Amino acid sequence: MKLGLDIGGTKTAAAIVHTDGRLAVLRTRASGHGPDAVVRVAASLALEAVAAAGTTTAGLSFIGACMPGLVDRESGLVSHAVNLGVERLDLAGRLGAALGQPVAVDNDVKTAALGAHHLLDQRNTDGTLAYLNIGTGLAAALVRNGEVLRGSDGSLGEIGHLPMGGDALCKCGQRGCLETLVSGSALERMWPPSGSGRPHGRNPFVAADAGDTSAAAAGAQLSAGLFLAVQMLVLTTGADRIVIGGGLTRLGGDLSTALAREIEQRARASDFVASLDLASRIELVPADLPVAALGAAMLQHGPLPTPQRPSGVPA
Ligand SMILES: [Zn+2]
Missing domain, CATH: 3.30.420.40 (ATPase, nucleotide binding domain)
Known part of the structure; x- marks a missing residue:
């Protein structure tokens, strides 16, 4: 199963999705305000949804999360999420630490x-x-x-x-x-x-x-x-x-x-x-x-770093 988190301006939703796309569990709660509260609400809601699905985060094949603002999929950083009181947040890093699994992130509308x-x-x-x-x-x-x-x-x-x-x-x-x-x-x-x-x-x-x-x-x-x-x-x-x-x-x-x-x-x-x-x-x-x-559960991890040409190989 996969986990998708949607951190919206007013509410946060956590969806557990079967690999074939069917929704297993959906939990929603008012979003936190400010970087710490945003992560705390999203992580606790995610754990609640995972438990309701009868599994653990280690049993998930994928975790994705989205929120408003400028989201850098590669670094996992979010900036200018004004309505959530977030100027800058390492969303992928902090959610990943809280859930014990890598987390892919993207902008909410995308x-x-x-x-x-x-x-x-x-x-x-x-x-x-x-x-x-x-x-x-x-x-x-x-x-x-x-x-x-x-x-x-x-x-x-x-x-x-x-x-x-x-x-x-x-x-x-x-x-x-x-x-x-x-x-x-x-x-x-x-x-x-x-x-x-x-x-x-x-x-x-x-x-x-x-x-x-x-x-x-x-x-x-x-x-x-x-x-x-x-x-x-x-x-x-x-x-x-x-x-x-x-x-x-x-x-x-x-x-x-x-x-x-x-x-x-x-x-x-x-x-x-x-x-x-x-x-x-x-x-x-x-x-x-x-x-x-549901889209967050279908995200892929950000683009891989551009391969570096070995030195001495002509362009
Ligand atoms: Zn304008």
Whole structure:
């Protein structure tokens, strides 16, 4: 069996997976804040899941872990995981020490893309899958021929920081980034919770139906931003599948319906948009499917060091 750990901004998940990919045990808990607590929560949750599966860490064939931020797969170091209070953390080293086994690490969105490819897209082994994560922020990752694409510096897929219009200040320093149109933080800004509101249980589409005009405006902005993200991914990557995951998918059917309406409207106005048949390419990750934790169990260890040419051998 294999272990996958997904250390998210709000919760951590540990999945024990059979070698054939079936989920054996899933445990979740609120994530720790700060490097020590992040590792402590992840390690104790992992041990709990391993025990529930009736094995030990020594009996596992693989351990993988993912978290937000810049993740160096080779060194195992994570930096700038702002929402977890982590500026720098030797994730692979410290989790490995706590679990007594080597741990492979990767960025959470790239890992979720890999999980989505394996879980939702097995027939499409030679196509391109784009995974769009709408959490506090917005980011995408691509899987082509079963491999996560990275680019030379890992920035491939950071479409949330493309300025698309508007003057909302983004945390990256630019204005009008796509992330300021469609993300959890965009929703909070456009439709701030009232004093008694539950900031994470709110649904702008339901509130709009009940006559809340600012919720309606926020919902419209969200749908338009999501449409832009999907169209951009299709046009720049040729993705035949767009899988949408992340915290905002808690809006579930309401979000799908709003996006479907947006696509229909735009396709009616443009034969070009209609020809892309966007609706047929989109799928929301089911709320109970832990794609990132399952993806973490499918990670491979980072690239091997480049072989050094023996001295004296001509290039
Ligand atoms: Zn930005």
